[in-house]
Amino acid sequence: xxxxxxxxxxxxxxxxxxxxxxxxxxxxxxxxxxxxxxxxxxxxxxxxxxxxxxxxxxxxxxxxxxxxxxxxxxxxxxxxxxxxxxxxxxxxxxxxxxxxxxxxxxxxxxxxxxxxxxxxxxxxxxxxxxxxxxxxxxxxxxxxxxxxxxxxxxxxxxxxxxxxxxxxxxxxxxxxxxxxxxxxxxxxxxxxxxxxxxxxxxxxxxxxxxxxxxxxxxxxxxxxxxxxxxxxxxxxxxxxxxxxxxxxxxxxxxxxxxxxxxxxxxxxxxxxxxxxxxxxxxxxxxxxxxxxxxxxxxxxxxxxxxxxxxxxxxxxxxxxxxxxxxxxxxxxxxxxxxxx
Ligand code: PAF
Numbered sequence: 001x002x003x004x005x006x007x008x009x010x011x012x013x014x015x016x017x018x019x020x021x022x023x024x025x026x027x028x029x030x031x032x033x034x035x036x037x038x039x040x041x042x043x044x045x046x047x048x049x050x051x052x053x054x055x056x057x058x059x060x061x062x063x064x065x066x067x068x069x070x071x072x073x074x075x076x077x078x079x080x081x082x083x084x085x086x087x088x089x090x091x092x093x094x095x096x097x098x099x100x101x102x103x104x105x106x107x108x109x110x111x112x113x114x115x116x117x118x119x120x121x122x123x124x125x126x127x128x129x130x131x132x133x134x135x136x137x138x139x140x141x142x143x144x145x146x147x148x149x150x151x152x153x154x155x156x157x158x159x160x161x162x163x164x165x166x167x168x169x170x171x172x173x174x175x176x177x178x179x180x181x182x183x184x185x186x187x188x189x190x191x192x193x194x195x196x197x198x199x200x201x202x203x204x205x206x207x208x209x210x211x212x213x214x215x216x217x218x219x220x221x222x223x224x225x226x227x228x229x230x231x232x233x234x235x236x237x238x239x240x241x242x243x244x245x246x247x248x249x250x251x252x253x254x255x256x257x258x259x260x261x262x263x264x265x266x267x268x269x270x271x272x273x274x275x276x277x278x279x280x281x282x283x284x285x286x287x288x289x290x291x292x293x294x295x296x297x298x299x300x301x302x303x304x305x306x307x308x309x310x311x312x313x314x315x316x317x318x319x320x321x322x323x324x325x326x327x328x329x330x331x332x333x334x335x336x337x338x339x340x
Contacts, residue, residue, distance in 0.1 A: 006031055007092030007196060009204055012106055013037065014062060014077055016151045017097035017123065019158045023064040023072045025204045031092075032204075034077040037106065064151075067160045080109055091115035093197055093204075097147075100126035100306035107136050114140060119197045121168070123147055125225050125291065126306025127218060130171050141191045144171045144214055146221040149206060163206040169214025215267045223258040223274050224281045225307045227251050229292035230328040233302070233335070236293070240286025243279065251278060253324045261311050264318040296332065299339045304332040 009025050009032040011018045018034060025032035062074045090113060096106055103124060114120070120137060122129050122144040133142050148164030170193055202208050211217055231242055231250075242251070252275055259269045295302040308325040315322030 005196065007200060008033060008090075009092060009200065010035065010090050010094045012080060012094065012096045013098040013102070014074075015098060016153055016158055017147065017149060018095070019062055019064055019074060019153075020149055020151050020160055021095060021097065021204055022074055023066055023160070024206065026072055026074075027066065027070060028203060030200070030204060034074060035080045036077045037080050037098075037102070037109075062156050062158060064158045065160060067163065080106065089113055089115040089118075091118050093121060093200055094118050095121040095123060097123040099301075100124045100129065100303040101301060103129035104132045107132050111136055116140075117194065119143060119193055121145070121201065122171075123166075124303075124306075125221070125229075126303045127222055127310040128306050134171070139191070141193045141197070142171050143168050143193065143201070144218065145169065146217055147205070166205050166208045167211055167214065167217040168201065168205075168208055169211040169217075171214060213267075215262075215265060216269070219258065219262040219265070219267045219269060220274065220277060222262075222307065222310065223255050223269070224278050225292075225303075226258055226311055226325060226328070227254050227278050228282060228285075229290045229302075229307055230304060230332050232290040232293040233296040234328070234331055236297075238286065238293075239282050239288050239290055242282045243286070250324065251275065254328070257315065257320070257322045257325050258311055260320045261314045261318070261322065264314060264320060292332070296335055296339075301336060302332060304329055304336075308332075 009021075009030060011022050011025075011032065011034045014034060014036050022032050022034045061076060064072045064074060066072060090110075094110065094114060096103055098106060103122065107129070114137065116139065119141045120133060120143065122133060122142065123146070125146075130142070130144050133144075145166055145168035147166040148162065149166060150162040150164055151158050151160040153159075170191075198210075228239055228242060231247070232239055235241065252271075255274050255278060256271055259271050259274060262269050289297070292302045292304065292307075294300075308329040311325040312322045312329050314320070315325070
């Protein structure tokens, strides 16, 4: 791509995935800007705000240790509220790899701040934000996906540990049906992604595969998260401990509910294949503590409402039995409530 034609990559958030994507862009000399969400004090200019927030966060600039050996110091981020010193609308790619419960707020904050040609990329655990994005940005191309790109953060250092697989698809043509229904009308879309945006995504995100129906991989990942995340948090164990046959009955019930709920969205999943997928992920990530385990352990808010909570909301709206997912939702919410 000739330099002047390369669209900017805007990455919202400074979490692990956002910082890994920023590093990938910097290493390839692609134009990238990262944004943090801290609400700025109105009386401070951009530079003073940045210093002020750094003091609050006690943080230096983040460094990323890339899997292939390089260490990259990330440049200072912008503030989402200010966007950029020139306060222009964002064009190019706007990637939102943040916690699921932060996405709706970020999308609301981005309203009126996206240039018409911007492409939104949603990349997080759990579900529910596609509906919000479709409602708030009906005229923008929206891409949603799930990734196993991985790393971990220790103080101001992020260590990249796996390239993973990232599955993406365009959702702007999934029109919202009746309330609580993501049914696909699939009309010919005038919101097809720009080829230069697709090329840029393929450059900046490692190991991308594209799906015509991204809802299938998304509901598959949802089932994986519905099982592994709350069970590891409740039993205080690493993922691998869930491979005990005495949990198979419960895992089957959780998966069966997700399959039934997915069907209400015209997403056809297979019970047996999905159970096997969950068990495979449990084996492949056996030494990991799940993200929900870490959140609960550290007394942080978890993504339960966007994971089992999403299944429960869709199940209730569509008359599907979701009692196992509901029980997990209630147990995790009770722990969160007790922690505050
Ligand atoms: O949320 C997580 O931790 C991950 O999505 C997964 C797949 C459950 C592995 O730990």
